[in-house]
Amino acid sequence: MSTEASSGNAAAFQRAQRVIPGGVNSPVRAFAAVGGTPRFIRRAEGPFLWDVEGRRYIDYIGSWGPMILGHGHPAVLEAVKRAARDGLSFGAPTEAEAELAEAIVALGPSVQQVRLVSSGTEAAMSALRLARGATGRAKIIKFEGCYHGHADALLVKAGSGLATFGHPTSAGVPPEVVQHTLVLEYNNLAQLDAAFATQGAEIACVILEPIAGNMNFVRASVPFVTRLRELCTRHGALLVFDEVMTGFRVALGGAQSVYARLLPGFRPDMSVFGKVIGGGMPLAAFGGSREVMAQLAPLGPVYQAGTLSGNPVATACGLATLREIVKPGFFEALSKRTRQLVDGLAAAAAEAGVPLAVDCEGGMFGFFFAPALPQNYAGVMASDKARFNRFFHAMLDRGVYLAPALYEAGFVSATHGDAEIAATLEAAREAARAALRG
Ligand code: HOZ
Secondary structure (H helix, E strand, C coil): CCCCCCCHHHHHHHHHHHHCHHHCCCHHHHCCCCCCCCCCEEEEEECEEEECCCCEEEECCHHHCCCCCCECCHHHHHHHHHHHHHCCCCCCCCHHHHHHHHHHHCCCCCCCEEEEECCHHHHHHHHHHHHHHHHCCCEEEEECCCCCCCCHHHCCCCCHHHHHCCCCCCCCCCHHHHCCEEEECCCCHHHHHHHHHHHHHHEEEEEECCEECCCCCEECCHHHHHHHHHHHHHHCCEEEEEECCCECCCECCHHHHHHHHHCCCCCCCEEEECHHHHECECCEEEEECHHHHCCECCCCCECCCCCCCCCHHHHHHHHHHHHHHCCCCHHHHHHHHHHHHHHHHHHHHHHCCCCCEEEEECCEEEEECCCCCCCCHHHHHCCCHHHHHHHHHHHHHCCEECCCCCCCCEECCCCCCHHHHHHHHHHHHHHHHHHHCC
């Protein structure tokens, strides 16, 4: 008798595994960290996903961040349909690309020009090349647990999917390729001081996720950001904020605007964006001052290109999304909703007598089965993984779709209303009672 499932998620997974490595096109989707069968999704609407078995889930992944308006927002769908009718790809410039670039530039003083690309990986990789080209230096600093896509030079002690598989650094990245990558502990001022004291004149840039979303949700401390800014300025290195997750998600102006509220006048030298600016289509961007961006081809000597860069359908989708999130009150409502969620999760855990530390900013959140919020990757790794995994499955069984690994942030959309938050918290109370005690 065949042991193969004939339908549903298990069958879909078996089928996919025959022709796709691990059955998935991005590792974290395989549920390797939490065990069990990944849900194969058939459709989505508002805050909900439906799997191939017809089960409905409240979605707190939101395609890992882009779906800030919820799934299938009518204005976004209309813009995509209209753009698709006009042509799927031209390989030539369009007015809409300038309009999207204007919308990105309008939202922060640090970005005077942007280049559009197709993925966060491509944006971070290009920003790195540009930083090296603009400074004429080779070394870069990144932080343990920060993920900046999978370009070789950045794939060292990264979080996200790599953490899931216990290989913080990928195979296939020769030591010579990462010899210029210095990896320091997140939020560690002493290590930062030491690196600049010994190698400051060789450092092209420091890249970080200002609120790290690839080791769950860990904020850079204000003293850390202050010191980063001082050291980069003093030594002529560029400070690169990777805002692929946080851009247009934690606030309209991204994490840099959150830090600028606390540190008046603060700005990074370059920024990397993705996710929300594509509204669910493959689109990302990197930007900075006019002077730095002028180093890019065709103006300058740093080469960077892409057949699908500024793709008209992706651009229309991103523009339609940004038009919605700039509306008055959007972020206030989203932040309130997200705060309601994390406070409710903390209360549910407290009722079950389990320590849970929570945090959120705008529409992005994290929670740790730990007595206090971690400050770095080691702290994240010390949180209770077994408890997270039990809670994850208990929530999934109750129709709540959280990220299938404790190393990932969560996302709330504008369509998560009172009813969805209440249902999630009811599930959390039950899950905490059933799966967390002991
Ligand atoms: N790198 C993403 C999580 N931080 C996963 C993307 C995906 O699987 O879609």
